[in-house]
Amino acid sequence: MRRFLLLSILLLTLLLPATGWAQALGGLIVGKLTGTDGAPLENISVSLKKAGTGVNTASDGSFKLKADAGVQLLHISGLGFVTQETSVEVVAGQTTTVPTITLQINKHELAEVKIMEQRSLNQRPATVSKMPVALLDLPQAVVTVDRQVLEQQQVLRLSDALANVSGLYVTSTTGGTQEELGSRGFAYGSNNTFKNGVRFNNGVMPEASSLERMEVLKGSAAILYGNVAAGGVLNLVTKKPQFERGGSVGLRVGSFGLWKPIFDVYGAVGKSDKVAFRLNGTFEKANSFRDEVKSDRVYVNPSLLFELTPKTTLVLEGDYLRDNRTPDFGIGAIDYNILESRTRFLNVPGAKNKTNQTSTTATLTSRLNDSWQIRAIGGFQRYDNEQLSGNRPTGINNGTITKTNQATKVSMVYPRPQMYGNWQRSLSRTQSTENYYIAQLDLTGKFRTGFLGHTLLVGADADQYQTNALTYGAQAFDSINVLDRSKTVPAPAKRVSGYDQLLFSSRTLGSTRRAGFYVQDLLAISEKVKMLAGVRWSYLETPVTTYAYDAPVNGVQKITATEAKTRYDNAFSPRLGLVFQPIKTMSLFASYSNSFVPNTSANSFDAEGKPLDPSVIDQYEVGIKNDLFKGALSANITAYRIVNSNQTQTILPGAYNYSIDRPNAQEMAGEVTSKGVEVDVQSKPMMGWSVITGYSYNNTAYTNSNIYENGSRLRYNPAHTANLSLFYNFSSAFGSNTFLRGLNAGITTYYVGDKLAGRNTRLVDPATGKAWANGDAFKLISIPNYTQFDASLGYSYDRFSVRVKLANILNELSYNLHDDNSVNPIAPRNFQATASYRL
Incomplete structure (x- = not known):
């Protein structure tokens, strides 16, 4: 399959020059769009109806569009405006200026789906970049996945949507309660996951039914978001209010007792033309292919849109999720060998994981004039989690x-x-709460200084995490045989019968405070050459207080508080990129940027006891972006190299800087290098067909270590991923007057290959600094390669629609692992069916 994808992509690449330069033989169409109040309209789609190619208007409402000679029909559409078409005669080698076009507001018919179909991958706006620039002008890989694709594929979890983005993968699913994602060898923690531009705690699986689109900004995003991991950031954009009244109700059912009613309603508040609302939500209840595992969740997403003035809007959004499920650490491993079973459940009776997450966000956007815009965001998020569970299945007797x-x-x-x-x-119990606050201000504008054009971003943000983590001491419960639960195993002499008998162990209070200031400028040196330059300064404070609970005396546990010295960190994050566009539909780019990781662990101090500075990670990236076949197909290729040359590592005994008084001291002398290639190809719907495909290769390895073998790969990162999604709409072949016009079908495949888990083998004993006498007890686990193949069939008639999906048709078996103590099999062959009614 990988070979087929690579050959297809190489063939497309060979066609780039011929296709692109053919477009350059026509003329140029220029014009400007305004509203009824005379204000310029930004981000309105202007396309050639016959060719399908198009652009979005700039902040001043202007557009430039290359076209073949002859009469061309311009198709102009924008959310909330009446769609217009106008004829233009194009003369080869000349510029044709279209008189200013005024768009009328349409509150009753929004051409939302049509706009999505008109835009290629490289034409869609991506708010995650924070700048009003075309993606072809951005020296960085960006992929967006729209709602239409998510609905076609019946995406239930974010992991289902990975088949649309090369190089984005699941690293593990620890405890079965979350999906941990990663790319380019780096994990996406809560720092790298956003919802509507605000950090989102990914300790719980987000709800996919509310998504308008998913945006992935690959590579370093530190200049925009501070201390995020080097692999990239994920932004989830939820559905927004609309003045047109509408909505839908639906029901999804599936294997393992899945039952999920869904609703979505929107429209103007009363008869107002200034205030609109949207309310969507769902309830979900399911069992699992895993024995004794159950889940239920409730989700509500309300939002309001206020048009305060013709140039100023305010969007208020809420988000509530209650997620209850059985914690499940999988099937276990003995001596780093995965146990054979797909269904065996090893946790204790009554295990529960309960999560409540509530957030509110306010986004104020104001267009100051034709060239400048300001946006302010304020947000709050509350996260509560309690887990009642057995211990992870480790130490199983071999x-x-x-x-x-x-x-x-x-x-x-x-x-x-x-x-x-x-x-x-044994039984264990944890409780954690988190309050998160953020304020963010961005100013964007376009202007010229001499021959240079500028697209400027100036911004500042500040946020705070207040965390409270409570742990209980684990107590013996019973003994079992993981291979045969019917075997009698003597119970331990001391045991507790319930979670309420567990004693407090420790409480940790944290209050991380961060602030950042950044400036970034896209310089248009000429029509073909652009340069992106910028820098961010970030400041962090991380005070921590730990409370330890002693053994109870007369039923009372004494508390000892330890207040750690507050850390103060700061870092600069520069960015420099160059873009060359030999033709309007092709861009070649090269960039340098860096990111940083604060070293805040308990052992992050040197031999003299001084705190370690943040680790700075350098990233180099080159790539090519293309809109082929008159914009019908986008093909982007990116190669990258990411180097952490000051990775922290423990100072070993015998080293010149080893201190016997501080045996756990660390040094910033290690190195980890990630390198790889990513390919993303997406098409517009053409003759009923649409395609999304891609491939990624990654090698993340230790390149300088005092413990691990140089060249040994880091865990959780697959060397290869490949994806292909192909959909066909029968209405293109059978017309609009036949029964088959509402029929559509699709297939989706996703391949993951050469992925490791377990624990990296060490060459020396960290305690002595010498080679292991009898070999290291740690081992790596090779996870089986797999190709997941899904198929779906849908039909729509009038306001009714139904879609059926069969997933993992080949019944492939593989696993998501965290170390060797959360070995979670992927789901077997299963089905889902969704019926909905459009209001």
């Missing part, structure tokens, strides 16, 4: 026992097959 000869100090391993698979379970 059927051997080690005995040491006290005279010779030689250890020998003896077989004890009757113990194989025995494991002692």
Whole structure:
């Protein structure tokens, strides 16, 4: 499959010059769009109806569009405006100026789907970039996935949408309660996940039914968002209010008892033409292919749009999610060998993971004049989680026992097959809360200084995390055999019968405070050459207070508080990129940027006891973006190299800077390097067909380490991913007057290859600095490659629609692993069906 995708992409690439230069033989159409109040209209789609190519208007309402000689029909459409078409005669080698076009407001018919179909991958706006520039002008890879695609694929979880973005993958699903994503060798934590431009705690699986689109900004985004991981950022954009009244109700059912009613309503508030609303939500209840695993969740997403003035809007958005599910650490492993089972459940009875997440966001946008705009965002998020669970399945007996000869100090391993698979379970409990506050201000504008054109971004942000994490001491519960639960295993002498008997262990209070100031300018040196330059300064404070609970005396636990010294960190994040556009539909780019990781762990100090500075990660990226076949197909290729040359590592005994007084001290002398290639191809609907395909290669490895072998790969990052999504709408072949006009079908495939988990083997003993006498106990686990193949069939008639999806048709078996203690199988063959009615 990989070879097929690569050959297809290479063939498309060979066609780039011929296709692109053919367009350059026509003329140029220029013009300007305004509203009824005379104000210029930005981000309105202007396209050639016959060719399908198009552009979006700039902030001053202007547009430039290359076209073949002859009479051309311009198709002009924008959300909330009446669609217009106008004829223009184009003369080869000349510029044709269209008189200013005024668009009328249409509050009753919004051509939302038509706009999506008119825009290619490189023409769609992406708010994650924070700048009003075309993606062809951005020296960085960006991929957007629209609602139409998410609905076609019946995306239930974010992991279902990965088949649309090359190089974005699931790293693990620890405990079955979350989906941890990553790209380019770096994990997406809560710092890298956003919803409507505001950080989102990804400790819970977000709701996909509310999404308008998913935006992925690949590579370094530190200049825009501060201390984010180097792999990229993910922004989830929810559905927005509309003045046109409408909506839908639906019901999704599926394998393993899935039952999910969904609703979405929107429209003007009363008869107002200044205030609109939207309310969508869902309830979900399901069992699982995993024994004893259940889940239920409730989600509501209300929003209001206020048109305060003709140039100023305010959007208020709320988000509430209650998610309850059985924590499930999977099937376990013995001596880094995965146990054979897809369904075996190892957790204790009554295990629960309960999460409540509430957020509010206010976005104020004001167009100051034709060239300048200001946007302010304020947000709050509350996250509460309680987990009642057994311990993770580690330390499962491998059927051997080690005995040491006290005279010779030689250890020998003896077989004890009757113990194989025995494991002692215990009860554990954790509670955590998080309050998150953010304020952000961005000013964007366009102007000229001499021959230079400027698109300027100036911004500032400040946020704060207030965290409260409470842990209880784990207590023995019982013993089982993980291979045969019917085997009798003696219970431990001491055990507790319930979570309410667990004692407090520790409480950690944190209050991370951050602030950043940034400036970025896209310089148009000529029509073909552009340069993006900018810098950010970030400041962080991380005070932490830890409370330890002693053993109870007369039923009372004494508390000891330890207040860690507050850390103060700051870092500069520069960015420099160059874009060359030999033709209007092609851009070649090269860029440098960096990001940083604060070293805030308990051992992040040097041999003298001083705190370590943040680790700075350098990234180099080159690529090509193309709109081919008159904009019908977009093909983007990116190559990157990311180097963390000051990775922290423990100072080993025997090193020149080792301190016997601080045996856990660290140095910033290690190095990790990530390098790879990503290809993304997307088409517009053409003759009923639409395609999304891609491929990624990544190698993330230690390139300078005092413990691990240089060249050894880091865990969780697949070396290869490939994706293909193909959909066909039968109405293009059978016309609009037949029964088949509402029929559509599609296939989606997603390949993951050469992925590792477990624990990286160490060359030396960190405690002594010497080679292991009997070898390291750590091992890597090779995760089976797999190709997931899905198929779907949909039909729409009038206001009714139904879609059926069969997932993992080949019944592939693989796993998502965290170390060797959360081994979660992927879902087997399953189906989903969704019926909906449009209001």
